[in-house]
Amino acid sequence: MKAKRICSILLAAAVLFAALLPVCAADKTYRNVIIMIGDGMGENHLHLAEQYGHTLFMNTQFDLRGQSRTRSMSHDITDSAAGGTALACGVRIINQTVGVYGADPLGAFVCPASFTEVAAEHGMRTGIVTTDKNNGATPAAFSVHVLYRKQYEKISQQQLNTTFDLIWGAEDGYVTPQNAAEHGFTFVSNKEEMEALKPGSRSFGQFSGEFWRAVVPEESDAPSLAEMSVKAIELLNEDNPNGFFLMIEGAHIDKSSHRSQKRRADFDNKRESVVDAVVGFDNAVRAVVDFARKDGHTAVLVTADHETGNLTLSPRDEKDLARLQVQKHSMNTLSSMLRKQMEERQDVLSWDEIKDFLGEELGFWRSLKIDWEDEKMLRDIYEQTLAKRKSGSVKDLYADNDKIVSAAVGILNKRARVFWVGSHSACYTPVFVIGAGAEQFSHKTDNAQLARDIMRVAGYR
Numbered sequence: 244m245k246a247k248r249i250c251s252i253l254l255a256a257a258v259l260f261a262a263l264l265p266v267c268a269a270d271k272t273y274r275n276v277i278i279m280i281g282d283g284m285g286e287n288h289l290h291l292a293e294q295y296g297h298t299l300f301m302n303t304q305f306d307l308r309g310q311s312r313t314r315s316m317s318h319d320i321t322d323s324a325a326g327g328t329a330l331a332c333g334v335r336i337i338n339q340t341v342g343v344y345g346a347d348p349l350g351a352f353v354c355p356a357s358f359t360e361v362a363a364e365h366g367m368r369t370g371i372v373t374t375d376k377n378n379g380a381t382p383a384a385f386s387v388h389v390l391y392r393k394q395y396e397k398i399s400q401q402q403l404n405t406t407f408d409l410i411w412g413a414e415d416g417y418v419t420p421q422n423a424a425e426h427g428f429t430f431v432s433n434k435e436e437m438e439a440l441k442p443g444s445r446s447f448g449q450f451s452g453e454f455w456r457a458v459v460p461e462e463s464d465a466p467s468l469a470e471m472s473v474k475a476i477e478l479l480n481e482d483n484p485n486g487f488f489l490m491i492e493g494a495h496i497d498k499s500s501h502r503s504q505k506r507r508a509d510f511d512n513k514r515e516s517v518v519d520a521v522v523g524f525d526n527a528v529r530a531v532v533d534f535a536r537k538d539g540h541t542a543v544l545v546t547a548d549h550e551t552g553n554l555t556l557s558p559r560d561e562k563d564l565a566r567l568q569v570q571k572h573s574m575n576t577l578s579s580m581l582r583k584q585m586e587e588r589q590d591v592l593s594w595d596e597i598k599d600f601l602g603e604e605l606g607f608w609r610s611l612k613i614d615w616e617d618e619k620m621l622r623d624i625y626e627q628t629l630a631k632r633k634s635g636s637v638k639d640l641y642a643d644n645d646k647i648v649s650a651a652v653g654i655l656n657k658r659a660r661v662f663w664v665g666s667h668s669a670c671y672t673p674v675f676v677i678g679a680g681a682e683q684f685s686h687k688t689d690n691a692q693l694a695r696d697i698m699r700v701a702g703y704r
């Protein structure tokens with residue numbers, strides 16, 4: 244009896260949720276909708292890029308600016324899975340889950356449809372473009388339904404089973420040329436292959452290298468996020484009276500803003516990486532808005548799924564700001580340069596040589612006064628790592644060079660007074676919208692409402 248009652252309550256809940264599902268209306272205001280997500284992008288991330296001397300399209304070319312609160316159903320601070328789902332489906336759910344209702348986390352009865360799925364069902368072309376792995380939380384939110392965001396294989400499998408026209412991002416380890424072909428996708432892994440794609444084709448992109456940077460490093464053959472965005476729009480738009488839905492994510496604003504050591508190792512100098520990722524995303528926004536303004540039938544929403552780092556900018560004066568400019572190379576590049584010096588020497592570098600290197604590259608002991616505590620910390624790291632390396636094995640020689648570079652850049656960050664207080668935060672995120680009806684977005688809103696509103700304005704109901 245009791246089981247029966249629970250069953251009927253769940254069924255009633257399922258019917259209620261089904262009623263909330265978005266349905267396309269015939270009288271759409273826009274033919275095309277593009278949602279752009281700067282993962283982890285708060286107001287201060289934009290401000291930091293401006294302190295670095297970049298004039299951002301986002302900060303100068305939108306007439307209106309709103310703000311979004313990004314909480315999830317379970318937490319005031321959302322993760323990317325629930326934050327992405329709020330923007331993809333217009334519903335708040337439990338952290339770590341992807342595209343499943345909080346009351347039905349297994350998706351046993353009904354899942355909230357993402358706008359991508361709604362668009363695909365209605366004959367529109369659909370695309371997902373990201374600098375993250377394709378099975379990362381944000382692209383997953385726009386394409387699949389899983390209980391846990393780290394079910395990577397399941398996410399890739401569900402993505403292969405979609406009818407989407409393109410899914411492009413970083414290598415995810417699961418999608419191969421073979422299984423992509425079996426599911427009707429052309430597999431592309433570099434810029435040349437991507438550029439060769441023709442409208443009407445379906446493609447799975449798996450790019451490698453640091454293509455999230457504003458300028459893609461020479462050693463990578465991947466396209467930049469802006470190039471991916473332009474090509475995706477071309478493929479989705481040409482000879483297509485039905486319109487398209489496209490999600491574009493700049494994932495590395497978030498990745499460069501996390502506090503943990505692991506993240507720091509992955510994305511080196513966070514300050515420089517954050518600026519690079521913001522500018523890379525901003526370039527994509529510029530390209531997309533250029534298209535939308537010419538097209539006249541495209542709605543564009545630019546926002547973030549949450550802020551990352553509680554990024555704090557508190558330079559005391561212009562001198563502190565000037566310290567931001569001292570560093571000319573990323574932490575990765577600095578480590579490579581130090582390694583090269585060691586290889587050329589085939590021996591241990593002396594402390595004076597290390598001091599020279601840090602002076603040349605970061606202004607230490609030259610334009611920047613280094614107090615004795617910081618010098619002692621650097622010296623201790625040197626003694627414990629580099630000084631112990633004996634000549635012979637090159638691997639041994641440079642094994643720990645990044646530790647001293649990392650500590651030195653940390654000192655620079657501290658002096659410039661740029662802090663990351665934690666990981667994700669509850670800070671409001673910026674909202675930019677273009678097109679008719681954009682004035683409805685120049686106020687404070689929240690993530691799920693924002694998504695429902697943009698789709699309402701665009702004619703999805």
Ligand SMILES: [Zn+2]
Pocket residue numbers: 282283322323324326497548549
């Ligand atoms: Zn995120």
